[in-house]
Amino acid sequence: MERTGPLFMGGVPELLVLRLLSQSPMYGYELVKSIRLVTGDAISIGEGVVYPLLHGLERSGSLRAKRQKNNGRTRVYYYLTAKGRKRLGRLTDEWARVSSGVNVALGDTSHA
Amino acid sequence: MRSAQLSRFRRSLCSAGLPFFQVRRAVSELVDHENDLIDEAIAAGLTPAEAALDAEQRIGTPELIASGYARQFKTAQAARGQLHVASMAYVLEWADDVCAEQPQNIIRWGVALATGALCTAAFMGALHAVLFA
Numbered sequence: 001m002e003r004t005g006p007l008f009m010g011g012v013p014e015l016l017v018l019r020l021l022s023q024s025p026m027y028g029y030e031l032v033k034s035i036r037l038v039t040g041d042a043i044s045i046g047e048g049v050v051y052p053l054l055h056g057l058e059r060s061g062s063l064r065a066k067r068q069k070n071n072g073r074t075r076v077y078y079y080l081t082a083k084g085r086k087r088l089g090r091l092t093d094e095w096a097r098v099s100s101g102v103n104v105a106l107g108d109t110s111h112a
Numbered sequence: 113m114r115s116a117q118l119s120r121f122r123r124s125l126c127s128a129g130l131p132f133f134q135v136r137r138a139v140s141e142l143v144d145h146e147n148d149l150i151d152e153a154i155a156a157g158l159t160p161a162e163a164a165l166d167a168e169q170r171i172g173t174p175e176l177i178a179s180g181y182a183r184q185f186k187t188a189q190a191a192r193g194q195l196h197v198a199s200m201a202y203v204l205e206w207a208d209d210v211c212a213e214q215p216q217n218i219i220r221w222g223v224a225l226a227t228g229a230l231c232t233a234a235f236m237g238a239l240h241a242v243l244f245a
Contacts, residue, residue, distance in 0.1 A: 028141055029148040047171050048180035051141055055134065056184045076141055 013045045013053055015095055018080065018088040021063065027075040028054060054078055062087050117174050118143070124178030130185055132243065138181060146171060 020034050028051055035045050057063040062084030068077045118139060125135045146167045153163035
């Protein structure tokens with residue numbers, strides 16, 4: 001399993017992080033594990049990507065961080081904000097548009 | 113992550129220009145993350161020593177993780193810089209319009225801009241002195 005994806009992976013970590021956080025608040029480790037789980041191990045996003053991304057999204061107002069106790073340890077949980085929900089909607093639409101376009105193009109190529 | 117590696121991570125983040133509170137949080141989150149990885153590996157049957165080594169390998173080098181923060185921080189800084197340039201351009205354009213109508217306002221605008229810049233510099237200097245004293 002590769003730790004760094006190809007260039008077209010740009011934007012995918014953000015989409016996945018926002019999507020997972022729209023279901024429930026999570027901390028970094030949980031997110032890394034969940035991304036692997038929901039993508040069937042196809043996508044593995046390293047710690048060097050996830051944490052800077054979370055901090056950036058928090059700074060832009062898409063996420064809110066809150067320290068909470070869990071099993072005797074204090075964790076930084078990330079919550080999706082209304083702004084983040086809007087961004088998720090935009091990114092999801094964009095992804096649908098791009099992926100359907102690429103699928104059409106790949107389909108066309110295979111028939112050429 | 114051993115303390116030497118944590119120091120390297122902290123140093124890399126500081127040299128990338130991240131504010132100290134962000135550095136502190138990044139370090140504590142990484143330590144928590146590593147502890148979770150160790151627990152997971154021990155639960156999977158590894159010895160504590162093997163689990164620690166496995167977690168270290170999965171996380172990667174301190175410089176690699178710090179580079180992600182540095183990239184993200186630079187992007188945010190660049191976006192902020194563009195915003196500042198855009199707002200300054202807007203202010204100058206507005207001032208230009210006003211001055212075209214009333215040329216005597218040029219000096220007034222100049223003084224106002226210089227005072228604003230001096231106040232910002234003094235505030236940033238004081239803040240830096242308080243935070244890094």
